[in-house]
Amino acid sequence: MTNELLRALPRVDDVLTHTTNDQIPRGIMVDCIREALDNCRTKIKGEHEIASSFSVQEIAEMAIALANARLTPKLCSVINATGVVLHTNLGRAPMAESVAEHVKQIAMGYSTLEYNLTTGKRGSRTDGIEKLLTGLTGAEAVCIVNNNAAAVLLALAALCNAGEVVVSRGELVEIGGSFRVPEVISQSGAVLREVGATNKTHLSDYQNAICENTAALLKVHTSNYKIMGFTQEIEMRSLTSLAKEAGVLSIYDLGSGSFISFAGEPTVQQAVADGVDVLCFSGDKLLGGPQCGIILGKREHVEKLRKHPLYRALRADKLTLAALEASLTLYLDLENAKEQIPTLAMLLATPEALKEKAARLLEQLSAAQSAALTMPPLSENGRGHRASVLPLALQKIVGQAGGGSLPTQEFESWAVAVSPTTDFTIGEIETHLRNWKTPIIARIHKDTLLLDVRTIEERYFCEIEECLVSGTWRHQ
Numbered sequence: 001m002t003n004e005l006l007r008a009l010p011r012v013d014d015v016l017t018h019t020t021n022d023q024i025p026r027g028i029m030v031d032c033i034r035e036a037l038d039n040c041r042t043k044i045k046g047e048h049e050i051a052s053s054f055s056v057q058e059i060a061e062m063a064i065a066l067a068n069a070r071l072t073p074k075l076c077s078v079i080n081a082t083g084v085v086l087h088t089n090l091g092r093a094p095m096a097e098s099v100a101e102h103v104k105q106i107a108m109g110y111s112t113l114e115y116n117l118t119t120g121k122r123g124s125r126t127d128g129i130e131k132l133l134t135g136l137t138g139a140e141a142v143c144i145v146n147n148n149a150a151a152v153l154l155a156l157a158a159l160c161n162a163g164e165v166v167v168s169r170g171e172l173v174e175i176g177g178s179f180r181v182p183e184v185i186s187q188s189g190a191v192l193r194e195v196g197a198t199n200k201t202h203l204s205d206y207q208n209a210i211c212e213n214t215a216a217l218l219k220v221h222t223s224n225y226k227i228m229g230f231t232q233e234i235e236m237r238s239l240t241s242l243a244k245e246a247g248v249l250s251i252y253d254l255g256s257g258s259f260i261s262f263a264g265e266p267t268v269q270q271a272v273a274d275g276v277d278v279l280c281f282s283g284d285k286l287l288g289g290p291q292c293g294i295i296l297g298k299r300e301h302v303e304k305l306r307k308h309p310l311y312r313a314l315r316a317d318k319l320t321l322a323a324l325e326a327s328l329t330l331y332l333d334l335e336n337a338k339e340q341i342p343t344l345a346m347l348l349a350t351p352e353a354l355k356e357k358a359a360r361l362l363e364q365l366s367a368a369q370s371a372a373l374t375m376p377p378l379s380e381n382g383r384g385h386r387a388s389v390l391p392l393a394l395q396k397i398v399g400q401a402g403g404g405s406l407p408t409q410e411f412e413s414w415a416v417a418v419s420p421t422t423d424f425t426i427g428e429i430e431t432h433l434r435n436w437k438t439p440i441i442a443r444i445h446k447d448t449l450l451l452d453v454r455t456i457e458e459r460y461f462c463e464i465e466e467c468l469v470s471g472t473w474r475h476q
């Protein structure tokens, strides 16, 4: 039986004549037909009792579906209903509209990336950004690379010359994705000199560690965790003074650099004012710009970074630079930045505003569900569909900033909570949302699905409505 069915499968060429879709290149179509045939073979071999047969038409449809999936970009927009503003898996900071427009302009044509319009000669790719950043932070000079991990690596490689880098044992951070401070130091060619204990490090620990091999004192912001209880860490200001006295460098990996203060976290301006020699932070965490690593520092050090061979490998591309310059321009007016930069607007949204936003979403969804009930049932494959209304409620919840930023700070937020019914489990509802044309990513808490409005843009309300109402008619 199995062998008969296998032999009965059509040849690739036969299926090809049934796939009259001009949108799909022939090479891809042939590849997908082979894949569809393979899938059929596996299925036939796997079914021992009643093995199914497949018609040419069926296989052609499978192949077209496979081809369409291949031609659709895997990287696509999603609706973030998790409330986590800097969601690492969902791309961290979203871009402001004006910033994205500028990126589009630069992307679609030629630009002054390394051209000086005044002299008509070659220019620097970060002149504009340097002027903005020095103005905003008080730093002397700037270097931009791909991400903050690259920034730390470059700073250590270019400035520490295989010397010792002194770090507190409480700050040997792992950020995730294999960024671990001890490993980055060793990759840079420098030598880690751990001091202090996990919970407490004193200034004298640093003092005692300094010797003729010391290149730098490094402070790392413990972005994604907090040591609480009997603890002590040395502030950057004291470390900077100590480094100066000893004639070694002070380097600060600030992680989530921000120009505005969140919950007493140090700002970029504060770190610069503390006199740190080299300061590194991410462009797409609390700053709300594009993914990049921003290095601020004294001119003599930054010059060395720019001349180091690793800089050429790690420097940011023109689209990143365009996005960064446009984002920084928004910061020239801080109040404007708080409204225009999505990360800031979402983090600073008040509980009252969020409650009102959630109430609006709830009302829109409830009205749509009621309206759907009065419509005649849709019928799919000739089967009648029964209406099922999902219970919705307004719920006060607690969210987090995400992206390894502000780990202990709780953000009061509001959500539309969706409860399961006898027809739908909460898992089925979550899957339905996740498989929507613009996937809706939400979290499940205690058997309810929470749509946290902090991260849901209003322009997506209609899409969520459409998705939920389509779910109303899904069961037979």
Ligand SMILES: *Cc1c(COP(=O)(O)O)cnc(C)c1O
Residues within 6 Å of the ligand: 147, 148, 149, 150, 173, 175, 179, 220, 221, 222, 223, 224, 253, 254, 255, 256, 281, 282, 283, 292, 293, 404
């Ligand atoms: C996030 C973070 C990094 C890594 O930054 P990326 O921009 O993700 O490369 C490094 N150090 C600290 C302290 C961080 O918080």
